[in-house]
Amino acid sequence: MAKILVKPEVCIGCHLCEVWCAVAHSKSKNLIKAFMYEDPKPLPRVAVEEDLPLTFPLQCRHCDEPDCVSACISGALHKDPESGRVIHDKERCVGCYSCVLVCPYGNVFIDHENRKIVKCDLCAGLDMPYCVSNCPNEALIYVSDS
Ligand code: SF4
Numbered sequence: 001m002a003k004i005l006v007k008p009e010v011c012i013g014c015h016l017c018e019v020w021c022a023v024a025h026s027k028s029k030n031l032i033k034a035f036m037y038e039d040p041k042p043l044p045r046v047a048v049e050e051d052l053p054l055t056f057p058l059q060c061r062h063c064d065e066p067d068c069v070s071a072c073i074s075g076a077l078h079k080d081p082e083s084g085r086v087i088h089d090k091e092r093c094v095g096c097y098s099c100v101l102v103c104p105y106g107n108v109f110i111d112h113e114n115r116k117i118v119k120c121d122l123c124a125g126l127d128m129p130y131c132v133s134n135c136p137n138e139a140l141i142y143v144s145d146s
């Protein structure tokens, strides 16, 4: 099962994980093109919470029994039994935001423009989640059984 673990003691609150998460979910996968030219702008699936001096990147836990999946009224969320990822199908999403209400970690984000949600997919299709590979202080660790 794949997950991202956080080392809050070395998080410096730079918010680069948010930036690179958005890039990972952009059309171009390019930092400049994504923010300068893409419309709509790509959205991050991670949020850095601050209670200074403590900062902490809030990540989807890809829960073993995900409340978001149970609450979804349209079958747009499911847990992949092989990878353990909790995956969102935007075509099936009806934008009821039940998942936003029930996620105990506040890790489902509203896509206001499309009236749907976005959530972490552990950068499906990429070798390594961009938040992990671009954290300058190695505060994020990717663990996977495979
Ligand atoms: S979105 Fe929230 S409830 Fe769903 S798997 Fe991630 S942490 Fe768990």
Ligand code: SF4
Pocket: 071, 072, 073, 074, 075, 076, 077, 088, 092, 093, 094, 095, 096, 097, 098, 099, 100, 116, 117
């Ligand atoms: S907002 Fe979309 S993914 Fe979330 S519970 Fe509603 S239909 Fe399911």
